[in-house]
Amino acid sequence: MSQQFRLNINGRQVSVTADKDTPLLYILRDDLQLNGPKYGCGIAQCGSCMVLVNGEARTSCVMPVSAVGNAKITTLEGIGTAEKPHPLQLAFQEEQAAQCGYCLNGMVVTAKALLDQQTSPGPDDIKEGMNRVLCRCGTHSRILKAVQRAAGTSNKG
């Protein structure tokens, strides 16, 4: 049965009508027309659907909309835009850290949470922090460089 939910997405209050079991992923993509979070596996194994929930990287494919409550949800779009990218997003462009790019949502969102918690992570911290997100093109080394570059940027800034 459909219910109405008020959610805090990218700093705005939005209201959606959906079945309470609907995973947040589909609310974001289908109802709110956001492209960042992607369907990858639906069972929290790959990280393509990552969003920030109160600053923590979580898989939106297994989070029912009814469990979101007042949590602040930030998607890739909420981190920055192509016109005004966050330094982390810019670091991906600068390191050319993508091939197909489908996993980039999970990578950027997970790295954002990581860098918010650890101001100067070393290479092993970054590997560890990013381990939950899968990439199939083998772009890992560039992604690590991008995150490291962004860590350096935020330190300087």
Place this chain on the structure above:
Amino acid sequence: MKDSYQLPPVNRRSFLKQSGQLLIGFSLFPMVMCSPDNKDGDQTKVEEQPGRAGADDIDSWIRLREDGTVTVITGKQELGQGIRTALMQMAAEELDVRMDRVSIITADTRQTPDERYTAGSRSIESSGRAIRQAAAEARMRLLQLAEEKLGVAADQLVVRDGVVQAKGNSQQSISYWELLSGKKISDKISGNAPLKNPADYQLVGQPVPRQEIIQMATGGEVFVHDMRLPGMVHARVLRQPGYGATLQAIPEQRVSKMPGVLRVVRNGSFAAVIATKEYQAIQALEALKAEATWESGPALPPQEELFQAMQKVREGQAVEESDSIQDTLQTAALLHEATYTRPYHMHASMGPSCALALWEENRLTIWTHSQGVYPLRNSIADMLQLDKEQIDVIGVPGAGCYGHNGADDVAADAALLARSLSGHPVRVQWMREDEHSWEPYGSAMVLQLQAGLDKHGKIVGWDTQIWSDSHSTRPGGEAGHLLAAQYLEDPFEKPSGGYSGGNHRNANPLYDLPDVRIVSHPFTGPLRTSALRALGAYANIFALESFMDEMAVLAKQDPLTFRLKHLRDERGQAVLEAAAKGIGWDKRSKADLGLGIAFAQYKNEAAYFAVAAEVAYDRKAQELQLIRLVGAIDAGQTINPDGLKNQTEGGMIQSASWTLLEQVTYDNSRVTSRNWDTYPILRFRQVPEVEVLVLDRPELPPLGAGEAAQGPTAAAIANAIYRATGKRMRDLPITPDKILNNKS
């Protein structure tokens, strides 16, 4: 809009506006054509249809628009390999225009040439060559026009960013676009236009960045998965529980009453649901799945007997055979034999396959991440008994491709479902387990190698016996290769894979060996197979380059020296030496490092690639760590060195994942690798440090490079493991328990 997103109606114009932002630098979806009559009055013009013109028309490849921009047109598709940027660089270079004037249209049956499949690492070699020639031809024509207009001989003219000037007199100038004043270049490609001297290149050879990455990093509309068309609905297909299962009954009544469900479609054993919202479609699919009844297909043979079953095939075709091979092997001073195996591997894209289709006014439009829009159009025409002229197939980027995955199949699903709900674009995305269990896999292979050494430690004869299923079952016009078509009420029979050249790709060593025999035995296996990056070359090179190491050990020679002794090809030698130097091969003898090396020229005609691997093996913990890979690549003239490095790094890491972790498993009824737990791939923690050295040869033709790393990387890792453990690992994937149990 106040403080709420409340489901705004999808508006074609707003979609265009949004995607229009992406048109700067690279043309994303030339979307307007989905509504040729422009119902909403949007005046955004679409290209006329030059793709229907011949491939020898300049205008089929290069178009100068009135607004001072250049459009490059290619029949190839962007698959994450960065061809948009590379092809734009080639065009901009020959035309002498800045990169930011150039955009590109990729694979689209309405407007691009028919270039069959984006496969075989051939986009730069074939499409790039055509575009380069067309651009040079366009420049030549434009200079002829300028000669008339300015009254200055063509050889006294220079071009700066599309402005033609008299040498030494910048006052006498006119731009390309002024010369054309809105007209198109209607000439044919004569083949006489001179190509630029590589020494004068400004753009080719430069690491021009891919502009679309910022879109990917910020949630732009990049993928077919992100398309939202007006009136779009969502569908999910009920796939068989296993190969060949036939559908007995589905709870049609109950499911059709579920919230949002618009249609429950059934045609033979093909069943699907269409719903207003995506999650409603998924819930309806779950309900179908829970109650559907099936009759199982034929049982699958035991996986543990696969390789024995393969080797029972006696039928074979000699693809290379010197007359004296038998004698040579029999009289060799030392004869050695070894058998290598590779399991089924999957493409396993991060994003399950997705497509949209719209049936409207007797026409079908399909948006797809297929590698071949024209062949797909023909196959769908065959399946739906339509005239191919009634179908438009538009290529849109998808998640990483790596070969023939579920892209064509999901497009067929969407096409079938669009026919049942006219006027609504139907979006279908496969579920993860559909992608894992239904995509066509890279075939399992058995390679039996035999070689003889003379008393000086030189190889005198080499024999390779290959067993493999087909590496090529693409739907090149036949509906039978499309999954859905095989399960319809009137099913299309799956054509047999038959003999495929991909089976013996790279089996013939590039080394100078006096006597060689290569025999390919076709095997029809239990699982669906087709093209996976590098096809048979992955396993053939794994076997051949592992075996070279074994022969080097028998000859008591350093594996690098042994290879160089057998290799006259200087470009081959150069990449081997560069990779060895990069990893510090000279330290190998001293420190007992786990170093290994391997090499191949992809297809024996494309890019040269050598790679050195460093591994560490902790005997106590039985832990194997791949520490470092250093690759050296010679792809002839490098168009974009950073793009080439990116592709090659990716190939190395992906191959490392195949080699150390991956195999498709199955039981007697179905594939059991259905998600990332049951088919693990490399994660960050396990990723090695990678480095790629580019040996640029600007004066030589560019060579296809996208698949060059797959085979050599596997062998370099196995050779490094041998060095570290003393164990020769011949059965992929190389897992720690196999190392432990290996008694060699």
